[in-house]
Amino acid sequence: MASCLSNLVRYRKLFLMMLVLGIGGNLLVSFHISVINYPSMHIKRFMNKTWLERYGSPLHHETITLLWSLIVSAYGVGGLLGCLCSGYLCMKYGKKKCLLYNNMLVIAAALHIAFSKTAKSFEMILIGRFLFGISAGIILSAHGPFVGEVSPKKLRGFANTSTVVFFSLGKLSGQIMGLRELLGTESLWPLLLALSGILAFVQLVSLPFFPESPPYLLIQKEDTEGCLKAMKQLWGEGDYQEEIDDMMKEKAAIKSIKTTGVLELLKDPVWRWQLYMLIVVTLSLQLCGVNAIYFYAFEVFQTARLDKDLIPYVSLGMGTGELFSVLLCSSIIDRFGRRILLWGGYWLMAGLMAFLVITLSLQNQFSWMAYCSVALIFLFIVAFGIGPPGAIACIMMEIFDQSNRSSAFVIFGIIGWIGLTVLGMMFPFAVEAMGHFCFLIFFGVLVIAGLFFYLFLPETKGKSIVEITKEFSMIHFRKKHLLTAGKKSPVENTFCTKL
Numbered sequence: 001m002a003s004c005l006s007n008l009v010r011y012r013k014l015f016l017m018m019l020v021l022g023i024g025g026n027l028l029v030s031f032h033i034s035v036i037n038y039p040s041m042h043i044k045r046f047m048n049k050t051w052l053e054r055y056g057s058p059l060h061h062e063t064i065t066l067l068w069s070l071i072v073s074a075y076g077v078g079g080l081l082g083c084l085c086s087g088y089l090c091m092k093y094g095k096k097k098c099l100l101y102n103n104m105l106v107i108a109a110a111l112h113i114a115f116s117k118t119a120k121s122f123e124m125i126l127i128g129r130f131l132f133g134i135s136a137g138i139i140l141s142a143h144g145p146f147v148g149e150v151s152p153k154k155l156r157g158f159a160n161t162s163t164v165v166f167f168s169l170g171k172l173s174g175q176i177m178g179l180r181e182l183l184g185t186e187s188l189w190p191l192l193l194a195l196s197g198i199l200a201f202v203q204l205v206s207l208p209f210f211p212e213s214p215p216y217l218l219i220q221k222e223d224t225e226g227c228l229k230a231m232k233q234l235w236g237e238g239d240y241q242e243e244i245d246d247m248m249k250e251k252a253a254i255k256s257i258k259t260t261g262v263l264e265l266l267k268d269p270v271w272r273w274q275l276y277m278l279i280v281v282t283l284s285l286q287l288c289g290v291n292a293i294y295f296y297a298f299e300v301f302q303t304a305r306l307d308k309d310l311i312p313y314v315s316l317g318m319g320t321g322e323l324f325s326v327l328l329c330s331s332i333i334d335r336f337g338r339r340i341l342l343w344g345g346y347w348l349m350a351g352l353m354a355f356l357v358i359t360l361s362l363q364n365q366f367s368w369m370a371y372c373s374v375a376l377i378f379l380f381i382v383a384f385g386i387g388p389p390g391a392i393a394c395i396m397m398e399i400f401d402q403s404n405r406s407s408a409f410v411i412f413g414i415i416g417w418i419g420l421t422v423l424g425m426m427f428p429f430a431v432e433a434m435g436h437f438c439f440l441i442f443f444g445v446l447v448i449a450g451l452f453f454y455l456f457l458p459e460t461k462g463k464s465i466v467e468i469t470k471e472f473s474m475i476h477f478r479k480k481h482l483l484t485a486g487k488k489s490p491v492e493n494t495f496c497t498k499l
Contacts, residue, residue: 010235010236011152011155011234011235011236013210013233013234013236014150014151014155014159014234014235017147017150017210017234018147018150018151018159018162020202020203020206020207020210021099021143021146021147021203021207022143022147022162022163022165022166022169023166023199023202023203024099024103024106024139024199024200024202024203024204024207025099025139025142025143025147025163025166025203026139026140026143026144026163026164026166026167026170027166027167027169027170027173027199028106028132028135028136028139028170028196028199028200029136029139029140029167029170030166030167030168030169030170030171030174031170031171031173031174031195031196032075032129032132032136032174032193032196033075033170033171033174034170034171034172034174034175034178034319035174035175035177035178035192035193036071036072036075036129036193037178038174038178038179038184038189038192039178039184039189039192039193040068042185042186042189043068043071043122043125043189044064044068045186046117046122047059047064047067047068047122048064050120050121050122053120067122070126071122071125071126071129072129073421074126074129074130074133075129075130075132075133075136076133076417076420076421077130077133078129078130078131078132078133078134078135078136078137079133079134079136079137079140079413079417080133080137080413080414080417080418080421081133081134081137082133082134082135082136082137082138082139082141083137083138083140083141083410083413083414083417084137084410084414085134085137085138086098086137086138086140086141086142086406086409086410086413087141087261087262087406087407087409087410089101089138089142090141090142090145090406091406094212094216095142095145095146095149095212095213095216096146096207096210096211096212096213098138098142099138099139099142099143099146099203099207100203100204100207100208102135102138102139102142102200103200103201103203103204103207104204105131105134105135105138106131106132106135106196106197106200107197107200107201107204108131109127109128109129109130109131109132109135109197110128110193110194110195110196110197110198110200111128111194111197112124112125112127112128112131113125113128113129113190113193113194114190114191114193114194114197115190116128116190117190125193128193128194132196137413137417140409140412140413140416141406141409141410141412141413142409143163144160144163144393144396144397144409145397145405145406145409146213147159147160147162147163148160148394148397148398149213149214149215149216149402150210150211150213150214150230150234152235152243153243153246153462153464154334154462155334156334156394156397156398157330157333157334157338157390157394157461158330158331158333158334160390160393160394160397160398161326161329161330161333161389161390161393161394162330163393164326164329164330164389164390164393165323165326165327165330167389168319168322168323168326168385168389169323171319171322172316172319172320172322172323175312175315175316175319176316177192177195178192179312179316183195210233210234211226211229211230211233211234212226212230213230214227214228214230214231214234214243214247215227215247215250215402216402217230218244218247218248218251219247219250219251219402219403220402224244227244227247228240228244231243246464246465246466249464249466250401250402250464250465250466251402253401253465253466253469261407262407262410262411264404264407265404265407265408265411266411268404270469270473271400271404273456273472273473273475274399274400274408274469274472275408275411276456277395277399277456277457277472278396278399278408278411278412279415280449280452280453281392281395281396281412282412282415282416282419283415283419283445283449284346284388284445284446284449285388285389285392285416286415286416286419286420286423287419287423287441287442287445288346288349288384288388288442288445288446288449289349289353289380289439289442289443289445289446290380290381290384291420291423291427292423292427292438292439292442293377293380293381294315294318295427295431296431296436296439297315297318297377298311298315300360300370300373300374300377301314301315301374305370314374317378318377318378318381321378321381321382321385322381322382322384322385323385324385325381325382325383325384325385325386326385326386326389326390328385328386329341329385329386329387329389329390329391330390333390333391333394333461334461337459337460337461338391338394338395338398338457338459338460338461339391339453339454339457339458339459339460341386341387341388341390341391342387342388342391342392342395342450342453342457343449343450343451343453343454343457344387344450345383345384345386345387345388345391346387346388346446346447346449346450346453347446347447347450348383348387349380349383349384349387349388349446350443350446350447350450352376352379352380352383353380353439353442353443353446354443355376356373356376356377356380356436356439357436357437357439357440357443359372359373359376360373360436360439361436394460395457395460396408396409396412398460398463398465398468399460399465399468399472400465401465401469402465456475458471458472
């Protein structure tokens with residue numbers, strides 16, 4: 001307890017910066033992912049009413065559905081575009097300036113939606129959602145690396161998982177504010193969708209008082225004095241020679257102080273296993289089944305004969321459970337490490353998924369099985385929050401160095417946005433064709449991903465990027481001893497497998 005209080009005092013400016021980055025970062029991204037469903041009926045009526053006033057005839061049901069799907073999907077299209085631009089923007093302006101400029105984009109998007117009803121223009125909602133998507137793509141590529149770079153090594157896990165905490169907090173905030181007792185009403189839905197503009201303004205006026213990240217100042221700007229000043233401002237007075245030495249080793253290990261482009265990173269064999277890990281991490285996060293669970297939960301709650309008016313509050317309980325489990329993850333990840341939370345979390349989720357398929361199969365035979373399904377859904381959400389998202393946030397930050405971290409997050413974002421779009425399009429058809437047995441697909445992904453991380457992912461807790469890179473390079477030689485065992489001439493059989 002004394003050590004915890006000491007850290008709170010010493011690193012108070014760092015924690016304050018993490019708060020400022022979070023409320024204008026991942027919180028905004030997840031807020032718009034979760035909040036859009038609540039005012040859907042109000043927006044559809046607004047579109048129909050606007051069209052009727054313009055042209056004297058109502059919209060066809062199919063046209064309303066098409067326009068609504070465009071509004072929803074504009075966020076994903078904008079996110080992909082923002083992700084593609086983020087690497088260049090972070091390289092040219094730095095992550096701090098990139099986030100500051102991005103806040104202006106969020107405010108512009110919020111103003112479009114806020115005044116769409118007054119202007120009687122549903123096109124302004126489409127533009128606003130698209131701009132929000134662009135900003136989300138930039139945030140996902142800048143927020144995580146920035147908060148990881150401003151943190152000392154011993155708090156790196158806690159700092160990286162803070163991005164997941166704010167992501168869960170954003171989803172929960174969207175669920176709360178979207179309730180019909182608050183802003184999810186016919187008259188207040190423009191304010192609901194524009195609410196994030198206020199948070200962006202808070203970050204816009206407060207972030208200039210904080211420094212750029214120490215690694216960025218030392219490695220890319222070659223400003224040793226500015227790096228030390230930033231450390232003291234965020235971490236308090238102390239001797240930071242060890243951290244500076246680690247940064248200098250990282251600087252010496254990279255070929256250039258310039259940021260590596262996406263294509264250059266993909267071609268570089270040195271980072272091949274890190275890229276394999278990035279791809280598996282991204283795909284496993286998209287296909288772990290948590291989004292499908294949220295999608296399917298409404299039907300499960302109905303089967304359990306929960307009151308229809310009560311279901312939104314039960315869904316709110318799911319978001320609350322995820323938030324508290326992520327908070328627990330942030331408090332234990334620097335003690336247990338990343339690796340065990342990732343593969344252990346996936347295998348625990350796989351076990352819960354298997355039991356969920358069984359209870360869903362038997363709920364027509366036993367009425368009480370529906371309540372078991374509800375309990376398993378909550379346990380699955382908690383298991384997800386405690387393990388994979390926090391561990392993945394840390395791993396993504398720690399396995400790439402300063403020169404190619406931005407490009408790695410661009411690749412992560414591209415795969416993520418495309419995966420989110422494809423999953424959103426395909427899952428309803430999978431449910432229609434397979435019913436609850438579609439969860440067996442996610443069960444297989446969880447088992448295979450957990451095995452992959454158990455076999456190949458090195459522990460990154462408390463290690464420098466140089467040490468982590470060496471551990472990844474050793475994977476290339478794992479087959480060497482197996483293939484050379486029993487051979488007469490070790491010289492003739494010494495080779496490195498190309499993976």
